Amino acid sequence: MESSNQFEERLSRLMLVAKASGPSDLAKVLEINPSSVAAAKKRQQIPTGWIEKIATTYSANANWLFFGEGPMYRGDEIAAAGQADQRPSSEEVCPRCAKLKNQLEELRQEQRKERERCDELVQRLLQASDRLEEVGATVLRLTQDNAELRIQLARAAPEPAEANRKSA
Numbered sequence: 001m002e003s004s005n006q007f008e009e010r011l012s013r014l015m016l017v018a019k020a021s022g023p024s025d026l027a028k029v030l031e032i033n034p035s036s037v038a039a040a041k042k043r044q045q046i047p048t049g050w051i052e053k054i055a056t057t058y059s060a061n062a063n064w065l066f067f068g069e070g071p072m073y074r075g076d077e078i079a080a081a082g083q084a085d086q087r088p089s090s091e092e093v094c095p096r097c098a099k100l101k102n103q104l105e106e107l108r109q110e111q112r113k114e115r116e117r118c119d120e121l122v123q124r125l126l127q128a129s130d131r132l133e134e135v136g137a138t139v140l141r142l143t144q145d146n147a148e149l150r151i152q153l154a155r156a157a158p159e160p161a162e163a164n165r166k167s168a
Contacts, residue, residue, distance in 0.1 A: 003044075004044055007041075007044040007045065007046065009068060010046050010051075010065070010066065010132075011026075011040075011041075012066060013064065013065050014046070014050060014051065014054050014065060017054055017058045017060045017065065017072065018030075018054055018057075020056065023037040023038065023041070023059060024037075027122060028056075029054070029057070030050055030053055051065045051066060055074075055120070058094070058096070059073055059075070059094050059095065059096040060072060060073055060074065061073060061074050073094040073095070074095075075094075075095045081148050
């Protein structure tokens with residue numbers, strides 16, 4: 001069994017890496033019931049699976065989580081001595097965070113391009129809609145003109161019976 005001080009230090013390191021403000025936040029990160037955290041506190045012992053999950057999820061150094069030795073994150077050159085309970089500054093971003101930040105920026109650029117393409121398609125659709133209205137109006141006008149011309153033609157043409165009498 002761990003000493004009370006060792007347990008509290010280990011628990012605070014887990015919460016620091018997970019950015020958990022309390023036991024219930026830590027339980028959410030670990031995907032366990034808050035009662036499990038309370039039981040671990042009562043036993044004064046942290047299950048190794050918790051450390052493994054935090055180390056894997058946040059690219060944390062398991063040695064630092066267990067013993068407070070070495071860098072907080074895998075791949076960091078930050079000496080853990082004297083800095084074990086400090087959050088990394090913005091210049092000391094973990095490699096995983098930097099990679100995710102780059103991926104996020106790439107996704108944002110893709111989203112901007114897609115938005116521009118959508119805007120262009122909407123403009124083309126509006127132009128096509130306007131053109132379709134113009135064509136519809138032209139068809140209607142031509143249909144009306146055709147009807148008027150047929151009426152005029154019918155009035156101007158002699159009746160078939162009259163045409164027979166004149167030719168006889």
